[in-house]
Amino acid sequence: MLLTIDIGNTNISFxxxxxxxxxxxxxxxxxxxxxxxxxxxxxxxLIKKSDIPLNITACAISNVVLAxxxxxxxAISEYLKVEVFNITHKIKLPFGIKIDVPxxxxxxxxxxxxxxxxxxxxxxxxxxFGTATTFDIIDSxxxxxxxxxxxxxxxQAQSLTKFTSKLPKLRIETAKNVIAKxxxxxxxxxxxxxxSCMIDGMVSLSEKELGEPATFIACGGYSExxxxxxxxxxxxxxxxxxxxxxxxxxxxxx
Numbered sequence: 001m002l003l004t005i006d007i008g009n010t011n012i013s014f015x016x017x018x019x020x021x022x023x024x025x026x027x028x029x030x031x032x033x034x035x036x037x038x039x040x041x042x043x044x045x046l047i048k049k050s051d052i053p054l055n056i057t058a059c060a061i062s063n064v065v066l067a068x069x070x071x072x073x074x075a076i077s078e079y080l081k082v083e084v085f086n087i088t089h090k091i092k093l094p095f096g097i098k099i100d101v102p103x104x105x106x107x108x109x110x111x112x113x114x115x116x117x118x119x120x121x122x123x124x125x126x127x128x129f130g131t132a133t134t135f136d137i138i139d140s141x142x143x144x145x146x147x148x149x150x151x152x153x154x155x156q157a158q159s160l161t162k163f164t165s166k167l168p169k170l171r172i173e174t175a176k177n178v179i180a181k182x183x184x185x186x187x188x189x190x191x192x193x194x195x196s197c198m199i200d201g202m203v204s205l206s207e208k209e210l211g212e213p214a215t216f217i218a219c220g221g222y223s224e225x226x227x228x229x230x231x232x233x234x235x236x237x238x239x240x241x242x243x244x245x246x247x248x249x250x251x252x253x254x
Contacts, residue, residue: 003047003056003080004246006108007063007072009131010154015243016047016054022240024050032067039072040079047080060085060250062107062242085250087111092253094118096143105144109136111245112219113144118248120215120236125206127199127234128242129220131155135202139210148202153222156191174225196229203232217241 002017009030016024026046034042047054059076061084063069073084087107089097095117097105108128113136116124126136129152136147151159157170167187175188207214218227218234219241227234238244 001054001056001058002247002250003059003076003082004243004250005059005061005063005072005076006111006242006246007061007065007068008108009065012068012072013243014043014046015240016050016056017243017247022243024054025240030065030068032065032071034071036071036075036078040075043075044079056080056082058082058085058250060087060246062087062111062246064106064108085253087246087249091249094142094248094252095138096141098143098145106134108242109134109147111242111249112136113138113245114248114252115238115241115245116215116217117142120217122215123210123212124215124217125203126241127216127218127220127223129153129218129222129226133195133198133220135206137206137210137214140212150198153191153195153226156195157187160187160191172222172225174228192225193229196226196231199226200231 004015006013011027012030013027015022028042059082076082076084087110089102089105089110094114099105112126112128116126116138122142123139128134131152133150133152134147137145139145153172157172160167161169170187175192178189178193180186180189203216215235216232217236219238223237227237
């Protein structure tokens, strides 16, 4: 069985694959202060709590938190006794990279692009709605040609609370109206509906630069909330998209 790990700035998510089937999924908070032993013990305990026996034989990691790189890899190696495959721009990829500095391309974005080129008609735009909102563009020649990075919806909500004196903490949910009648709804309108308008605009501008329509797919924790409010609907939403991309890259590099 393959364990895939997506290390993000807020959470670390895990999936266990038995062939193409995901048989276990869990997540923990990202914490650079935890030691390899704390992570190793926690991860191994969470795997053991599964309803079915899990025989982990390999591990593949997408990581965008440099401080956790060696900590998680060492924890997996020592506690699960498996070799760790780390995603970078230097591994064998199913697409070309046509950006100024390939080393700047995050592992999660590489994984998302790997999924897109295998499962979608090109060109394709992949939107990932996590801590940050990212758009990744693969053109009709199967090249990763760039994208966009914007503050995610939760970062926007936290910023409003942090930098203003009277605005409350906010639980992100669907904003019913643009013209809001109270403070919380006004914040949701600005963040969720505003984010939706940004999505529509970015996809439209990207297609203009590409010179043709694109497949538009999405992942990340806020994708379902945003789906209801965008004019340009997603052709696909898959919460496990990044993990499936990690698996594709691991298989390609065996």
